[in-house]
Amino acid sequence: MTVLLSAQAIVERRSIACGTLAPLAASLRADLAPLLAAGAPWIPPEKAQLSRVGGRCPAHGTQLEFDPWSPRAHRCPDCGTVFQEEEHYRWWIMNYQLWLAERAVHAATLSALTDDAACARLATDILAAYAARYAQYPNRDNVLGPTRPFFSTYLESIWLLQLTVALDLLEAGDGPGALGAEVRERIIRPSAALIASYDEGLSNRQVYNNAALAAAGALLDEPSLLARAVAGPSGLEAHFARGLLADGTWYEGENYHLFAHRGLWYGVTIAEAHGHVLSSEGRRRFREAFATPFATALPDFTFPSRRDSQYRVSLRQWRMAESCELGLARGDDPRLISALAALYRPDDGAGASGRATSTAEAERNTPPVPLTRSSLGWKSLLFARESLPPLGGRVPASVHLAGQGLAVLRRDEARTFVALDYGESGGGHGHPDRLNFWLVVGESRILEDVGTGSYVDPTLHWYRSTLAHNAPLADGRSQWRATGVLTGYDERAGEKAGLVSARASIAPGVTVERTLVVMDDYVIDELRWTADRVITFDVPYHVDAEMANGGRWGSAVLAGGRGLEDGFDFIAGSEHLTGTPGRLFHAQVGDVRVRAWVDCDTPHEWWRCVAPGPPGDRRRRFLLLRSRARSGTARSVWSWKGTVSACAFDPGGISISRGAWERHDHRRDGDAWQVTRVRRSEQTVRRLGGALPACEGTTPRATAESSPSAGADLEPGANAATPSLALPVAAGIVPPLGEVAGSLTTLPATAVSAAAVEVTADAPEHAAPLRFPLGRAHYRRSEATWEDAGAPVATVGLLATPTHVVVEVAVRADTPTFAPALGDNPLDNEHPDINSDGVQLYVGAAQGAGRYYSWILVPEPAPVPAHEPASEAAPARVRVTARAAFGPPLPLEASARLTPDGWVLRAAMPRAALVSGGAGDFTLDLIVNEISPDRARRRGQLVLSGGRDEWIYLRGDRQDAARALPFCLPE
Structure with a gap:
């Protein structure tokens, strides 16, 4: 065999x-x-x-x-x-x-x-x-x-x-x-x-x-x-x-x-x-x-x-x-x-x-x-077969791939391609683009998805943003990862009218349903959103279109999320225009003349922006509709054959004129859609869709990251059920750098299961901080195991003063290697400071949705004179790079020092900026990056929330916020 x-x-x-x-x-x-x-x-x-x-x-x-x-x-x-x-x-x-x-x-x-x-x-x-x-x-x-x-x-x-x-x-x-x-x-x-x-x-x-x-x-x-x-x-x-x-x-x-x-x-x-x-x-x-x-x-x-x-x-x-x-x-x-x-x-x-x-x-x-x-x-x-059967072609038909969550409706002998991409999120190679709308006619790509370019080019983050797609987003942030659900599909062979509709949760408390009604020579796109609060609702349309019925664009900056893959940082220029009902746009896309009538039932505005085009191509303009409301409906009609002469929108539906003698009246009827064709004295009615049975869920899959293993010392596993740890409070000022490291004491593992760590009213001026020793159980490896990497260890200490929360990291390292500041990473698309001895710090607050912060901290010590021992070295500055800042500003100050057996870094945050009133719950995770002088990329990490059996590859400076340890700041 x-x-x-x-x-x-x-x-x-x-x-x-x-x-x-x-x-x-x-x-x-x-x-x-x-x-x-x-x-x-x-x-x-x-x-x-x-x-x-x-x-x-x-x-x-x-x-x-x-x-x-x-x-x-x-x-x-x-x-x-x-x-x-x-x-x-x-x-x-x-x-x-x-x-x-x-x-x-x-x-x-x-x-x-x-x-x-x-x-x-x-x-x-x-x-x-x-x-x-x-x-x-x-x-x-x-x-x-x-x-x-x-x-x-x-x-x-x-x-x-x-x-x-x-x-x-x-x-x-x-x-x-x-x-x-x-x-x-x-x-x-x-x-x-x-x-x-x-x-x-x-x-x-x-x-x-x-x-x-x-x-x-x-x-x-x-x-x-x-x-x-x-x-x-x-x-x-x-x-x-x-x-x-x-x-x-x-x-x-x-x-x-x-x-x-x-x-x-x-x-x-x-x-x-x-x-x-x-x-x-x-x-x-x-x-x-x-x-x-x-x-x-x-x-x-x-x-x-x-x-x-x-x-x-x-x-x-x-x-x-x-x-x-x-x-x-x-x-x-x-x-x-x-x-x-x-x-x-x-x-x-x-x-x-x-x-x-x-x-x-x-x-x-x-x-x-x-x-x-x-x-x-x-x-x-x-x-392969010795010989093939007779080969014969056939015209591609419409198709619904229910597992993938992609519906394709074809017209005009498959020359017209309309699709709604709603379902499977796609794992690590997926994009936050649920309810993405496609419209392609022949060689002309009117609304499309352009995929992704190089994985090591910064534009990767643009292509992985919701803003880069014809898909809705809320509050200027890319959609969270979710799988959409089909709510209607009606496409029958020989019929000229078809429908697909789907619903997705695109952000916490925000649900959107998109419906496409596809005719021979036009398509209706309806977006309905509901939220548990007033949100900014954006709908990008990636077509370079001109306004056909008046109005003047004015230069302005389009505000949006500052997250790496929110996409707004890639916009090179933007113009603004107040929205009016039924606005008409037109565009020439290849050999196709496209007209689009767009209406929104809430106050809205139009933006025209310049951003990266398809990979390897020049930048190009696109449109964006923006509204601010708890709920609303945006409808549009897209025509590509010149047969639609006018569109009228009213709360009950859309009336589409096709010359002087024909009209199509579209009305939503609950879960269904009714199309009435009126031609001279003749009238036909077609009912599309209707309620679907509950869709079967796709088989759940494990994420790429394994959950942290339980380890020695203090490693609670970082989940929502873990009780908060109360920080010891020092009555006076933050002690000088180095004194905390000397006074750290190990917190008993039993404290993890206690409701809180007791903090007495007469806490000493220099209270002993919580102490977390990191070792084998916390190591996230590359090619080298923890033992092969020299058994790296560190100690993390946390302490609260009346004004600050202090984090101190003491790292044992024979040859600390701190990378110089670089504008770009020559190796890949990650931040260059991850390939250095240093710290990644993650902090979240329980009060207020979406409050989350992260930094990369790299010491920049001055050279130690030959005649001075390392312990006498002057405090070093720390290169602080904010990587995420979702919420009110949270200042962070840091300093570092070389020690005889490694280095120590301290970071301090104002407690009043971290939690409202300076008391309450917050979450924290911390990663120590370690590298050896013979490497270009980091060798491994010590992870506060646990790293056993995990690998460092493809992680960059990202860390699952759900893994962070919960803490409590007492009064």
Whole structure:
């Protein structure tokens, strides 16, 4: 038994590879020709590195071309500029390592199916070269999990998967040999152990971790490793149940559906080959997932760039054709046959498919090109049907993906695409864009979602804001993460009128329902909101439109939230206009002339703003309707064929004139919608929608962060049921820096379960503060365990004076490393001060909704004279960076000092600013960042609320506010 196919199955595939699929085999062999002629493969000595600069044109933000034969020269496809900086080379290494590993699979496949000796030698040489090099790459300074050649675990998983399959195919004929033993012991076993140490739960990346572990388990003959990858808590079956939704879509959206499903294919194929019986529902979802990417295709045959998707990516790529072929290999599906008809459609265009420079499963999307079966990949040579059934296309129909929460209503032979994105929030790659409205006509994208650009560019935070979408927001803040609920859907084949409506809670106490009524040549958009207070209600419309019926714009600043992903900081210019009923806008979008009538039943205003456009494109203008009320309704009519001549709004409905002889009257009727068509003397009535039964909830999924483990010392676990701890009160002034550290006493663990810590009226002038020793149980690791990191420890002390709350952190560190102030982080999109010894402080107040504050604190000590001991060093200033400030101003003052065994930092906050009247409840969490001099990224964290079994990756300076410890300031 091999990893993917039995030895007998490989023998049976030989006739197909030399028969109907011979053109594919020849095409793959031609891709290998330069590598076959080059001699021994070159292996980069350096580890790949992620940086803000690497791999992208600084002028356009475009990905630089990947040329496996050009490690030091990297060309921008937009402007033609060639870049030679080290950062580009280190990014190129990532692509090259994946490319070379995949070439080993190509060569091994051709060797197994066509007895090509030269390809066998190439695959052998690649495996041998990696066996000699792998252990020399350092497992250090990674971005997303432990890895040696790369900076993220999932990349090593993809890489290992290729090498494992390549070795397996090489051995299919001759059995294990000396090379096999070497590769197993020097690559597969240690790499699999490293991958197994880092579990990413339901992330799309874990799909590839599972696939690599399954392949390694099969090749190492370790059934337990294979069983874990299939049936473990984060294994294949768990992803079937909680990652693939009931409609066959991956919960993180289209872009990650395509990526995750390719990884699931490996897992399913390996599991089936080794006798694992998968659940029938899981297999159904997996089969359905081959077809779902085409269900939501836009009129230009791209997939919607929802959530963290790349923008405007064509489905006409060889990977998509191969996915269809692999789906058909499992059984007939008319949707896949139709998709292949579109993918293989003859075209006058020309261009390379990109397969020759493909980087395994870490795809680099390319422009659409003509495709045939000879454009496919190695999987098709092993699994595709010998011949295809007759290919025939069909016009895409409207579709409702209930699991994903996306309804697409199509008109005009699918040239018009109207969608409401309401449901699944999408996890870590989701955006706060519930009730997002799409309108696309042909090539013209009137209202769209532009996805996400680079993860290491600051604009990432714009694309992840509600403001960047055609979705509502409250009080200038991005929506909180929630899943919307369908409230109406009525779309019938052959009918010209359809409806979809959904409801979502977009902020505490704020509920919005959006209804789209879709006709042949216009769409009605109705937004109704209710709140438990007066709110500022915003509706962005991302179209550059002009006002058609009077009024003058005036320059003004659009106020909004200052949160990193509220989006308002990205607005470069804004204009203001007082709202009037039924205002008309018009815009030219591509070859479509659009008219929009908009009405709001509450006092409102219009804003026209400039903000980032689609990734890699220029800035562009958009409209925003703003109202301030507890409840209200905003309605609009969007027309794109010029057939709507006028619209009249009244409290009961909308009357739409279509020339002199036809009128459509729309009325809401409870949960339903009534459309009355009046043409001359004829009248027809169509009733849409109506109440739906309660929607079944989606299967709950665990968050990426595990809950804190209970640890030693004082670690209550930080939950709402934990009683507040009363702070000891010092009667006098705050003692000088350093004295608190000397007087700290450990608070007994039993105090956590007490109602409060007793504070006597005659508290001493220097009362002993609460003391929290932090150690192993609080450590959040990177590649190094707590022990490997030198067993870092710290002590946190809290004390209240009549005027202040004081926090002091005493850290033991042999070589404190404090980063200099930087304007930008050269490595990624996080704040640069996280990669330093320092403190992250989080404070919340129970009084008043949404009061929350956070800071990053980095000491800036003056050099200590050689003749003075560290304990005599003068107090250092502290670089204080406020990261969140939701509520009235909360001043914070800080100072620090080096000590003989590390450093001490103290921060003080006015108690009257923290809690009303200086007494009451508040929450606090604190993180000590620690780094070593040989690292570019932090090594680990000591977390007050607990960090055991947690990892630092992707956390930046963010911390779940619900984990903070509760405290009480007594009178």
